[in-house]
Structure formats: structure tokens, C-alpha cells
Amino acid sequence: MRPSLISTPLLISNLDFSYSRKQKHILEREFRDKAYHHIEPHLDTSSGNASAIKPERLKFNPNAIVYFEGGCKRYGEANLSIGAEAVQYGNLCFEGVIAYWNEDQKQLYIFKADDHYKRLVDSAKYLDIELGETQEDFKNIIVSLLKQNNRKSHTYIRPFAYRSDDIIGFTANGSTDFGVYLMPIDRDVKSIKGLNVCKSNLVRASADAMPLWYKIGGHYYSSAHVKRDALKKGFDDAIFFTHEGNISEATVSNVFIVNSKDELITPPKSANILMGITRDTILQLGKELGINAKEEHIHESAFKDAKEVFFTGTYVGMAPVVSFEGKPIGKGSTGPVFKELHKKYFDIVLGNTEHKEWLTPVY
Numbered sequence: 001m002r003p004s005l006i007s008t009p010l011l012i013s014n015l016d017f018s019y020s021r022k023q024k025h026i027l028e029r030e031f032r033d034k035a036y037h038h039i040e041p042h043l044d045t046s047s048g049n050a051s052a053i054k055p056e057r058l059k060f061n062p063n064a065i066v067y068f069e070g071g072c073k074r075y076g077e078a079n080l081s082i083g084a085e086a087v088q089y090g091n092l093c094f095e096g097v098i099a100y101w102n103e104d105q106k107q108l109y110i111f112k113a114d115d116h117y118k119r120l121v122d123s124a125k126y127l128d129i130e131l132g133e134t135q136e137d138f139k140n141i142i143v144s145l146l147k148q149n150n151r152k153s154h155t156y157i158r159p160f161a162y163r164s165d166d167i168i169g170f171t172a173n174g175s176t177d178f179g180v181y182l183m184p185i186d187r188d189v190k191s192i193k194g195l196n197v198c199k200s201n202l203v204r205a206s207a208d209a210m211p212l213w214y215k216i217g218g219h220y221y222s223s224a225h226v227k228r229d230a231l232k233k234g235f236d237d238a239i240f241f242t243h244e245g246n247i248s249e250a251t252v253s254n255v256f257i258v259n260s261k262d263e264l265i266t267p268p269k270s271a272n273i274l275m276g277i278t279r280d281t282i283l284q285l286g287k288e289l290g291i292n293a294k295e296e297h298i299h300e301s302a303f304k305d306a307k308e309v310f311f312t313g314t315y316v317g318m319a320p321v322v323s324f325e326g327k328p329i330g331k332g333s334t335g336p337v338f339k340e341l342h343k344k345y346f347d348i349v350l351g352n353t354e355h356k357e358w359l360t361p362v363y
């Protein structure tokens, strides 16, 4: 039986019960001495274009507190077996949640935690994983981890649910679990450096074979393959197209275009996309700004005539695309619609204006 879930905030003393009292004492002292902000992310700059949002290879602080197997543990001690179904077959689902730090308010805001919970539950169901954690538990765990790790700057949060049995082949049942870890974000989240992108070297898998709106580990094989190919060719990222020649999405973000009629368009679910939470936000903010914002298929030919193109995603935020396959998009620089939406988006996520209902304050 797992220890019962936190109704009170997690404390260091709730650390994994297998620790001896002496070990706990050492860990508590270490934790006080070494707050999480000592983590030094190591940025991999070995490949790709200079303006790329690099895949960050992070050296995690082994002392950071994570949530794993029903309680708090150190990152360095929260290990999955090499034979676990999740490790060998990618049978896990995950979320990428973000918490933005507002320096003036000395406040950390988690963005749209409830939406991330709902998407995680949906993905988990598809993997026959029943999440024991309620929406409230989910938020409490994240808030508690952010506090325990003394997070006072932008932070990426990775909740995940996984099939944990050591197994060759598959069974209808089996053990499952849920965990959360954090990752510091040390890049300029508001950066509007333009991306140079190419067409993916794989066609988008069809939804009846692989419904990509479920955020499942194994689904990311194609994104990883395509991203590696793009980086090796000197691009920042790639865009997937469907068998019909319509845009699907980028490797870890959704795509928007501004067409010649100044409409803001993003592909629909039937383009086999992840139904991005940032995408949903931008569609709504576009409408609030009086822009004709809609979901519609975008054929490659319309894409090439776009005035503006940009990517959205929790980690990416909003990123303008300035060229496709080496040819400039629009004027080859960041466009006015992007800039307006970008300003509104960051005013909101940093807690400086309306839509406070989307934010969960941590402190």
C-alpha cells in the first residue's frame, strides 16, 4: 500500500520511509544547506543553429526533492527499474507544466494546472493507468515540491504516470504509479529570436494508428527522430505534415500562421496534434484581441504564403518562425500579430494582468 496522499503539505520528514533516522537527519541538513537553486543546468550547444531553443541536457541536483512512489524522495534516489514497461516500451504518459516567477511580486505562478491534470488523466486512461491522485492532490504535490525545493525562478514541472512492472511483452493489468520532478529554466523565456525550420523527414503518423493528442512517451519517438535530423541539417526544428500535405505540428509545439487576410489559424485535432494548452490559450487571446482566430487545415502551399508563423508550447512559450526550408516567411522577421499576442501572453502568465483564474500562486 502506498502512503496516503498529502492533505497537509509535504515535509522533509515525509521523505521515503526507508531512510534511517540518521540518514534523514543528514538529508535534512543537506537540504537546508543546498537549496535547489544551486542546480547548474548544463546547456548542450553542440549542434544546430545559433538561434535555436536548444534541447537542454540538465545535470539534476541529486538532492532535489521529487515525488515518487507515493512520497518524497531525493532525485538521485528515485529510480525506475531498467526492466520497467515504461522504460523498455515507452508506456508512460507525462505533462509539461510551467511555473513563472514574478520578481516584483516575489510570487511563483503555476499556469493552467487543472488543464494539465485533465490531459494527464486522459492520456493515462489510454494506457489503462488509473491515477489515484485527484485534481487537488495533483496541485498540492506540485505546490509542495516547488516550496520544498525553494523555487524562486521559472520552473518546468514534469508529472508522469507509468507502467512500472518489469516485463517482457505486455499484460492487461500490472502495476502503475505516478511521479513528479522539477527542472529549473535558465533561458530567457520571453526571447523572440526567430527560428529557422525545415520540413520533417517523417510524415505525421495517422491518428488511427497513433492518436498523438495523448501525451505518451512512446509517441515521442518520431519527434526525437525528426528533431535530430533537423539539428544535424543546421535547422532549429522541423514541422510535420500529414499524408494529405497539411501542417500537423512541430516536434514539441503547435503551429500558428497569420494568413494574407490577417486571420490567425492553427491546425485542428484531425491533423493529429497534441491539443496544446498554450495553443488553446493563444486561440482565446487572439479572439479577445479582435483577431479572427480559428482552427483550420493549413496546406503546405498556404503555409508558404503566410505572413507570420509561430510555435506555441509550455516549454517553448511562443517562438516566431522566420524561415522555412531556407526561404523567409513574410518579411523574415518577427511579425506584429505575434508581438501583440506575445505581450498579452506574458503579462498573463506572469500574473500582471487579467485571467488570474488560470494561475495557481505558490507562495
Ligand SMILES: Cc1ncc(COP(=O)(O)O)c(C=O)c1O
Pocket (backbone or CB within 6 Å): 096, 223, 249, 250, 251, 252, 253, 254, 273, 274, 275, 276, 277, 278, 279, 312, 313, 314, 315
Ligand atoms: C508534440 C507537442 N505538440 C504541442 C505541444 C504544446 O503543448 P502545450 O502547449 O500543452 O505545452 C507539446 C508540448 O508539450 C508537444 O510535445
